[in-house]
Amino acid sequence: MKLVKFNNDTEIPIVGLGTWKSSDEEAYNAVKYALDAGYRHIDTAAAYGNEEAVGRAIKESSIDRDEIFITTKLWNTDQGYDSTLKACQKSLDKLGVEYVDLYLIHWFKGYEQNLDTYKALEKLYKDGKIKAIGVSNHNVHHIQHLLDNVEIKPVINQVETHIQLQNHFLQDYCEKNDIRLEAYAPLMSWKIKEMLENETLQEIAEKYNKTVPQIAIRWFIERGIVVIPKSVHKNRIEENFDVFDFELTTKDMKAIRELNKGNKLFPEFDNVDY
Numbered sequence: 001m002k003l004v005k006f007n008n009d010t011e012i013p014i015v016g017l018g019t020w021k022s023s024d025e026e027a028y029n030a031v032k033y034a035l036d037a038g039y040r041h042i043d044t045a046a047a048y049g050n051e052e053a054v055g056r057a058i059k060e061s062s063i064d065r066d067e068i069f070i071t072t073k074l075w076n077t078d079q080g081y082d083s084t085l086k087a088c089q090k091s092l093d094k095l096g097v098e099y100v101d102l103y104l105i106h107w108f109k110g111y112e113q114n115l116d117t118y119k120a121l122e123k124l125y126k127d128g129k130i131k132a133i134g135v136s137n138h139n140v141h142h143i144q145h146l147l148d149n150v151e152i153k154p155v156i157n158q159v160e161t162h163i164q165l166q167n168h169f170l171q172d173y174c175e176k177n178d179i180r181l182e183a184y185a186p187l188m189s190w191k192i193k194e195m196l197e198n199e200t201l202q203e204i205a206e207k208y209n210k211t212v213p214q215i216a217i218r219w220f221i222e223r224g225i226v227v228i229p230k231s232v233h234k235n236r237i238e239e240n241f242d243v244f245d246f247e248l249t250t251k252d253m254k255a256i257r258e259l260n261k262g263n264k265l266f267p268e269f270d271n272v273d274y
């Protein structure tokens with residue numbers, strides 16, 4: 001498993017399991033399948049309502065806690081200094097862990113509120129409750145505001161990224177600031193059909209004797225982007241992790257780059273009404 005190093009010297013496995021929209025039962029089973037398949041990185045969030053099930057599946061596995069990378073996220077209504085501290089403890093209790101490896105501000109909700117919230121994350125970090133601080137759904141101007149005002153840099157920015165929304169500019173900006181990019185909705189989420197039917201990806205997949213999702217996931221690995229495909233099916237969870245035995249050529253990477261359309265499925269970060 002390839003690891004990506006953060007600016008605080010902790011490391012994250014480059015492929016993890018997403019759990020958005022997975023019910024308790026689905027998340028519990030999916031985490032078990034994933035750990036059996038070799039995943040050591042699980043992405044959840046307070047808002048997904050499945051932290052308890054995720055934590056239970058992790059606890060019941062025979063794998064040591066410190067070998068599994070757990071990300072969870074602070075929901076929007078819990079932003080603010082005191083409420084963030086409380087919400088994080090609630091997530092830790094639900095997950096049944098002493099710390100999470102990465103805690104993300106789920107969405108940007110205004111500059112002042114972001115700073116108050118971020119300062120609580122710095123305290124949680126110093127107290128050892130979170131091993132790395134990150135953000136999600138942040139654009140260049142949101143991150144720059146943090147960099148100008150906070151003590152501890154975020155390690156990662158988790159944003160919608162897929163073949164139709166490639167985020168090259170945002171990746172460059174983040175990496176210049178020693179912040180990694182993480183792709184959510186890497187398989188185009190509820191629009192996965194569009195990706196599966198893409199002829200360029202189908203041709204490339206055939207050449208490597210791989211599937212279209214495997215080509216998409218490998219494309220993130222070649223770009224050094226952390227990627228968290230979600231599935232609740234054992235065969236797909238295994239398929240999405242079977243991506244470490246081949247490399248895409250420069251020509252194939254170029255062909256996939258041509259598929260960029262700037263097509264965003266989720267709301268713009270400055271216009272979120274939840």
Ligand SMILES: NC(=O)c1ccc[n+]([C@@H]2O[C@H](COP(=O)([O-])OP(=O)(O)OC[C@H]3O[C@@H](n4cnc5c(N)ncnc54)[C@H](OP(=O)(O)O)[C@@H]3O)[C@@H](O)[C@H]2O)c1
Pocket residue numbers: 017018019020021043044106136137158159183184185186187188189190192213228229230231232233236237239240
């Ligand atoms: N920070 C944020 O605001 C944010 C927002 C969205 C998502 N996320 C995170 O990112 C993760 C991934 O994003 P996502 O769940 O939106 O979408 P995604 O991973 O791009 O796509 C998930 C969809 O693809 C299907 N699928 C997965 N592997 C497949 C395969 N090999 N073949 C065919 N179909 C396959 C899944 O169906 P089945 O489950 O039925 O297999 C599901 O319908 C989330 O689960 C969550 O952890 C974060």
